[in-house]
Amino acid sequence: MGRNGGTVTAPAAGTASRYPLYLVSYFLMAIAASMAGVAMSFGVLAKTGSTALLAINLALYFLPALLSPVSGAAVDRYGTRPVLAASIAARVVLLAAFAATVAWWTAPASVAVLMTITLLVGILKLPTSPAMRKVFTRTLPADRYVKGNAHLSIAGQSGAALSFLLVGAAIDRFDAPMVLATAAGVFALVGVLTWPLAHATRSPNSAATTRRLAVDTAGFVALKTSPVLLASTAMTLATVIAFTPTEAVLPGQMQDQGHGASGFTHFLLAYSLGVLAGGVLIGRLDDPRHFRRLVPAAATVLVLAVAGLGLSAGIAVLLALGLIIGACCAMLESVAMARIHQHADEAVQGRVFAALHGTESVVRAGVLGLIAAATALGVGRLLWLAAAVPVLVLTAAAVARPGRDRVPEGEPVEAS
Incomplete structure (x- = not known):
């Protein structure tokens, strides 16, 4: 349990x-x-x-x-x-x-x-x-x-x-x-x-087995009603919003600053190396006492790094920021996903993770749409500051109120 x-x-x-x-x-x-x-x-x-x-x-x-x-x-x-x-x-x-x-x-x-x-x-x-x-x-x-x-x-x-x-x-x-x-x-x-992996059999939950396969909102309801899952979702969405603008804004910015396509691919490589470093760090510090200090620090640094992308033109600084963003995203997402694995009832885990994936995709598409509209209005590098704001709000909410499920001991965290 x-x-x-x-x-x-x-x-x-x-x-x-x-x-x-x-x-x-x-x-x-x-x-x-x-x-x-x-x-x-x-x-x-x-x-x-x-x-x-x-x-x-x-x-x-x-x-x-x-x-x-x-x-x-x-x-x-x-x-x-x-x-x-x-x-x-x-x-x-x-x-x-x-x-x-x-x-x-x-x-x-x-x-x-x-x-x-x-x-x-x-x-x-x-x-x-x-x-x-x-x-x-x-x-x-x-x-x-x-x-x-x-x-x-x-x-x-x-x-x-x-x-x-x-x-x-x-x-x-x-x-x-x-x-x-x-x-x-x-x-x-x-x-x-x-x-040959350890697979989960069909759910014993009657709602999952007796109804015909259809649109099932149990995963979304579980994410919404469980404070732990809601905080974890907010932390995950913060990493999505932090990275998405790099796909749409950074290529043109690199071109304008004379770094070209190679500058953008080098940024992606730096981001990947940052994810590796963040994954190694959070894996070595696998202790709740460390999480209480490390997660707020990673959230704060992530916000500053995203905002910093709009303030720097030097390729070395941009690559360093890519490394930092990757490391912070890896740490936050590792903790968030671990909480979901631990707190979501296995009977609805398929729907919970599917709901999270769908939410991430919709948010990503929405961010890209807003970027397209903002670019047409000539907002420029202020886009990075605008992206940093929701990252700040989501991480602050997740860190300040990680949540405790309001479910009596012995009852699963689910909604189906």
Whole structure:
């Protein structure tokens, strides 16, 4: 049982020994996802030459996040093993189909096919994240959740960084279809590696098993009604808002300041190294006494670093800020996700993590929309100060009131 009444099933004996396999799977999944995303974009751009079609393709990829309540309900209702296997297998098939469509291009029919495949990938990938999170809960004991999430930050960011370093050169040398086929092969390997992990069976919760699969808001309700989960969500959203402007604002800023595209890729690399450093630090300081001091410090430094991006033009300072932002985001997210693993009832964990993922996607899209509007108005570097404000508010709320669930001992933290 989690603190404050959150029911969390203890891992079965010996499941922690499979944790290295879980980390390897997570690492390879990050490589495959990053590789596939870049190759899909370059495939569309290479064949159509249209930035507008590329934007539409990206929108179709992220838009299905609105269906996260359905994907979370599927994880809880059917269990993690079959849902995760089906989600990964679907991605293998769809990426292979995308590669074939690009390789044997026939305009304009191929455009519609690629858009359809992208939409299906966006839908069928949704259960992967909540299923892997629920497997994580079954793999480690609760007292290792923070350190485990630090490991996940390191594995995920290392995989993404390695993929970004290699995928551009691979596309230039072998073309996008070959890279997509490789990504499909890596996902197939991930499917094999995740099969023997400690999976959660279908939920014993009657609401998860007797209703037909549909939009289920139990995850959103749990995030809203549990003070611990709400504070953790606020901390996670703060990291999303802190990083999102770097994708939309920083490329142009680097160009204007004479640092070019290489300056932007170097910033992303610095951010990745920061995530690795933050993950290592929070993993070594796996003690609640340290969290009470480290989390407020990381939140304060994150706010200052985001605001600092609008005040500096020197590449060395910008790279240092990227390193700091990555480290702070890793520390805050590791603690936040550990709290969710510990306090969310396992019966609704699929829906809770799906709701969190959907919320993050919606907030990210909203931030990008506001940035587009603000840029059109010529706001300039004040965007960084504007981004720092909600980061300050969210982290302050999460740190000042981490929350205690108002649920009697012995009752799960859930809402279904």
